[in-house]
Amino acid sequence: MEIAWMTDAQAPYREPLFCELARRGDLTVHFLFTEEPERHFRYRPHPGYASALVPCWQIPRRGPLASLDSYQAVLKPGATRPVLDADVIVIPTWAQLASAWTMLRAVRRGVPYVIFSESTLTSRRFASGPVDRLRRWLFTHAGAVVVPGPAARDASIASGVAPERIVESVNSIDLGLFGDRPREIRAGLGEGTGPDAAGHRYVYVGQLIARKNVGALIEAFARLDGSPELDVVGDGVELPALRQQAARLGVADRVRFRGFLDEDGVVEVLASTQTLVLPSLEEVYGFTPLEARVAGLHVVVSDKAGIAENLRDVDGAWIVPPDADGLFGGLEASRQAWTGWAQDVPTDSASPERSADDVLAAAKIALGGATRT
Incomplete structure (x- = not known):
């Protein structure tokens, strides 16, 4: 199984999970940004897993975007091709323009995707309107959703995800x-x-x-x-x-x-x-x-x-x-x-092994419900 994980920046706390997934199969992590200076995240190749940078334009965090924790990205033409060539995609940040666009493209291509969602009902900024409708669409079209606890599970169910497509897991560390x-x-x-x-x-x-x-x-x-x-x-x-x-x-x-x-x-x-x-x-x-x-x-x-x-x-x-x-x-x-x-x-x-088990289980659920074209 070829897995493409697409995320904003290279966070050290995710790397034990990446290494465990790579040990078990074919994983490439696709990063949108070379750095996120506020959190001191900087891209560098890691010997434990394959990675690549996604061609994109970074949107400055000014005006309404200043309150966001991370930058937004607009993908360059053809940027999603290597991601969509995988058997299944894992995306942890639905509220990212580049990620949302990739999920929309995945649905059109028949490529299953898994959302790794930490979001809770308390952390939501929009409970109605176009942002809420987009979130519901992306979650209900996901092949599966992985959550690190009961609060995120409740939020996913509130977004319309069927309970049987939710895998409750843990976040993992070294x-x-x-x-x-x-x-x-x-x-x-x-x-x-x-x-x-x-x-x-x-x-x-x-x-x-x-x-x-x-x-x-x-x-x-x-x-x-x-x-x-x-x-x-x-x-x-x-x-x-x-x-x-x-x-x-x-x-x-x-x-x-x-x-x-x-x-x-x-x-x-x-x-x-x-x-x-x-x-x-x-x-x-x-x-x-x-x-x-x-x-x-x-x-x-x-x-x-x-x-x-x-x-x-x-x-x-x-x-x-x-x-x-x-x-x-x-x-x-x-x-x-x-x-x-x-x-x-x-x-x-906090086990990377447990978290990897659950991500792979979610990927299998997603693959079982998808038809590629």
Whole structure:
């Protein structure tokens, strides 16, 4: 089976899945953009899977497009040909002009496609009108839909997808990097359970932009008694204001702005911190709590994040409203419950092997219902 995966930019967190799919069959990942500078994604060939760049024009993020998380692309003539030559196409970003056009072309050609959808009902910006109608058309014409949890499943059903064409899966990460490496670092440093509640170490990893809501996290953190610490890993337009806020609240000496770090650098921070916080006002999924749980940390997660439903009733996870009061409650509960880093890696909830199984199962469903012309 020849699979073409078409996506915006080369995100490192997807590569364990790409490598696993390539190990099992014929996969080519087609990237629209050479880079996405805000998230430090840059294209480079990877030895674990075949890849190519799709000829397209990138639309500047100005005016109404400025609020989008990623750039839009217009395909150049003939750009879809290598993608449509595959047996099945996997597309994770329906709300991308180039992806939507490719799906329309696939229907005309009789090439089945699978949507890998993380979108939830909460993360939707349009519940009616032409955008909603386009989404419903693309989803109902998909051969199958893969979702990483129950919230995305509910959204796909609301878009008209028959439940039997939905494969509920997991998002996956590098289990060796995020599971084994932090424990090796802690063992080398002689770390036991980490500081007590008074000196608890919190961490945020992500962009410093408005919807990430890091200001509310700093406000909640400043209310904690004792001398806890907060590492803020990432960069973005909110950085100057966040520095000023930390100083104004009297916690500048305990809030460390670490800047952007690659995955190895993030692992180093996760090895020494105890609770990761995702305070977003809007988050389609949220990979960082997944990485943190595999690394053995507690997580405090906004109830607006897609991953929240996956973590309800999970030990060491607190799902909270993303305001200062809700975040404060999660921060306090986590540090009071802390007894040490979890030693068992919850591999099934983040396994590339499991995710690859499910993508291939969805591809077979799509192929079974398609007639090529």
